[in-house]
Amino acid sequence: MKIFTPDYYKEFLCIAGACPDSCCKEWAVDVDPEAATYYRGLPGPLGDRLRSVLEDTQGGTVMVIENGRCPMWQTDGLCRIHAELGHEALCQTCRDFPRIKHDYGSFAELGLELSCPEAARLILAGSHQQSFTIADGEGDGDYDKDVMDILLRSRKMILSFLDTSSLPDPEAFAVVLLYAHGVQGQIDGGDEIAFEPMQCLADARRFSDAGNLDGLTTFFAGLEILTPDWANMLSGPKQACIYNKKLLHYFICRYWLQAVADYDLISRVKFSLAACILIGSLPGDFMRNAQLFSKEIENDPDNVEAILDGCYSIPALTDSNLLGLLLR
Ligand code: SF4
Numbered sequence: 001m002k003i004f005t006p007d008y009y010k011e012f013l014c015i016a017g018a019c020p021d022s023c024c025k026e027w028a029v030d031v032d033p034e035a036a037t038y039y040r041g042l043p044g045p046l047g048d049r050l051r052s053v054l055e056d057t058q059g060g061t062v063m064v065i066e067n068g069r070c071p072m073w074q075t076d077g078l079c080r081i082h083a084e085l086g087h088e089a090l091c092q093t094c095r096d097f098p099r100i101k102h103d104y105g106s107f108a109e110l111g112l113e114l115s116c117p118e119a120a121r122l123i124l125a126g127s128h129q130q131s132f133t134i135a136d137g138e139g140d141g142d143y144d145k146d147v148m149d150i151l152l153r154s155r156k157m158i159l160s161f162l163d164t165s166s167l168p169d170p171e172a173f174a175v176v177l178l179y180a181h182g183v184q185g186q187i188d189g190g191d192e193i194a195f196e197p198m199q200c201l202a203d204a205r206r207f208s209d210a211g212n213l214d215g216l217t218t219f220f221a222g223l224e225i226l227t228p229d230w231a232n233m234l235s236g237p238k239q240a241c242i243y244n245k246k247l248l249h250y251f252i253c254r255y256w257l258q259a260v261a262d263y264d265l266i267s268r269v270k271f272s273l274a275a276c277i278l279i280g281s282l283p284g285d286f287m288r289n290a291q292l293f294s295k296e297i298e299n300d301p302d303n304v305e306a307i308l309d310g311c312y313s314i315p316a317l318t319d320s321n322l323l324g325l326l327l328r
Contacts, residue, residue, distance in 0.1 A: 001106065001107055001108060001134070001135050001136070001137055001139070002107045002108075002132045002133075002134060002135075003107070003108045003109075003110060003132060003133050003134075003135050004107065004108070004109045004110065004130045004131070004132045005109075005110045005130065005131060005132065005133070006110075006111065006126075006127070006128050006129065006130050006253070007126060007127035007128065007129045007130075007131070008112065008122040008123060008126030008127060008128065009099070009110050009111060009112055011122055011126060012098070012099070012112055012118065012119060012122060013118070014116075014118065015117075015118045016077055016078055017076055017077030017078060018077070019077065019117055019118065020117050020288075021116075021117050021291065021292075021295070022069075022073070022077065023094075023097050023098070023115075023116060024069055024070040024072070024073040024079065025068060025069050025070075025073075026065065026068060026069075026226050026227055026295075027065070027070070027226075027299070028062040028063060028064060028065050029062060029063045029070055029091065029093050029094060030059070030060055030061070030062055030091075030093050031054060031060070031061045031062060031063055031091045031093070032060075032061075032091055032092040032093070033060070033061070034092075035090075035091035035092065036054055036061040036091075038089070039051075039054060039081075039091075040054065046080065046081070046084055046085075049071065049072075049080075050072075050081075053066070053071040053072075063091075079094070081094075082094075097113065097116065098112050098113035098115065098116035098118075098119040099111075099112060099113075100112065100113055100254075102254075102257065102258070104141050104143060104148070104257070104260075105139035105140060105141035105142055105143070106139060106140060106141035107141070108135075109253070109257075111250075111253065111254060113294060113298070113299070114250060114290055114291060114293075114294035114298065115291055115294035115295040115298060115299050116291070117287075117288075117291050120287050120290055120291040120294070121287060123246065123247075123250050124244065124246050124247060124286075124287055124290065125246075128159075128246065128249050128250075128253070143260045143261070144260060144263075147187055147259075147260050147263065148257070148260050150183060150186050150187055151183075151187075151256060151257050151259055151260055151265070152257070154179070154180075154183040154186075154256075155252060155253075155256040155257065157179075157195055158176055158179055158180075158195075158252060158256075159249060159252060159253070161175070161176075161179075161195070161197060162176070162245050162248060162249055162252075163245075163249075165197065167197070167201070169243035169244075169245060170241070170243055170326040170327060171201055171204075171326070171327065172197075172245070173243060173248060173273055173276065173326050174200070174201060174204035174208075174323050174326045174327055175197045175200040175201055175204065176248070176252075176269060176272075176273070177204065177269055177270070177273060177319065177322065177323065178200035178201070178203050178204050178207075179193075179195055179197075179200050180265055180266055180269040181266065181319075182195075182200075183265055184265045184266050187259070187263050187265060188263070204323050204326075204327060205323075205327060207319055207320055207323055208320055208323035208324040208326070208327045208328075209320040209321060209323075209324040210324050210328065211321060211322075211323075211324025211325035211326075211327075211328045212315070212316065212321055212324070212325075213238060213277075213281060213325060215315055215316035215321065216274060216277065216278060216316040216317075216321070216325070217234050217235075217238070217278065217281075218316070219310065219314055219316045219317070220234055220278060220297075221234040221235060223296075223297070223300075223302075223303045223306055223307075224296075224300055224302055224303055225296065226295065226296050226300070227292070227295075227296065229292060230292055230296045233282050233283075233284070233289070233292070234282075236283070237283060238281045238282065238283065239281060239282070239283045240281075241277055241280040241281045241325070242280040242286055243276065243280055244276070244279075244280065244286065244290075247275075247276055247279065247290055248272060248273070248276050251271070251272030251275060251276070252269075252272060255268040255269075255271065255272060256268065256269075264308070266311065267307075267308040267309075267311040267312070268308070270311045270317055270319075270322060271304070271307050271308060271311065273322050273326070274307070274316075274317060274322060275293060275297070277322065277325050277326070278293065279293050
């Protein structure tokens with residue numbers, strides 16, 4: 001099986017005590033059954049502490065948050081399990097984070113979660129060039145091969161366009177949405193389309209309206225919120241949007257192929273564009289805003305689902321509004 005890896009993935013190293021946010025804050029970590037059994041069987045003070053903070057829920061076992069942090073977090077910013085028992089003793093969630101893997105059976109793609117500050121730094125500054133290694137265990141891939149073929153070709157095309165286009169960023173972003181509509185038509189059984197950026201842009205201008213940013217922020221403010229920072233940012237003043245092609249590149253890499261699961265490319269592209277517009281419109285440090293967006297939205301499956309569903313019913317997520325925000 002081929003495993004594709006972006007350059008920035010290999011550069012990742014957890015900065016632990018120097019981390020400005022930390023994955024040990026705010027989240028109740030899911031503990032896999034094997035680790036939960038191991039932790040509960042440990043002798044001594046660490047075992048006693050773990051037994052007191054592990055909680056079984058309907059979805060599995062979690063490490064209960066105390067004072068807004070994982071109870072294993074120490075004031076030096078390091079993890080007590082890691083410090084006393086080593087990396088191998090961490091549960092799967094903590095061993096993996098922020099590394100992600102999309103396994104399509106016949107090939108896999110690795111990436112990093114934008115919700116980790118150090119990963120965000122690499123994603124927004126590093127090279128997205130992909131290389132691959134060969135690993136054992138190739139399967140057939142339990143997906144529609146024709147659709148995957150369309151998605152792979154179209155993603156390559158649009159990423160290359162983003163990397164090389166001389167259009168201003170918001171216009172290039174609008175082209176992405178119009179092109180995605182053409183690809184969606186192909187997925188739905190239509191003919192293959194030629195990629196004509198200037199035609200896409202002309203269509204985008206025709207479909208755009210005035211663009212309502214308040215509607216977009218109000219929609220996000222109605223989703224599940226983890227941190228007061230995020231709530232304050234959504235309700236506070238906004239700025240002229242900063243567009244960042246590497247951010248859109250990240251979203252396209254992460255979500256475009258996932259349309260093979262339900263044949264819905266458009267919602268994922270709208271999700272990606274809405275994310276870029278929202279993040280770019282929040283005042284303050286762009287990287288921090290992108291990281292917080294990911295922590296609040298990408299790491300909450302309910303929020304992701306609400307946005308994907310909302311692409312068909314929420315006025316803020318219509319083509320005309322997103323295009324209006326990009327092209328106004
Ligand atoms: S968020 Fe990232 S850099 Fe920070 S502690 Fe977690 S893995 Fe390390």
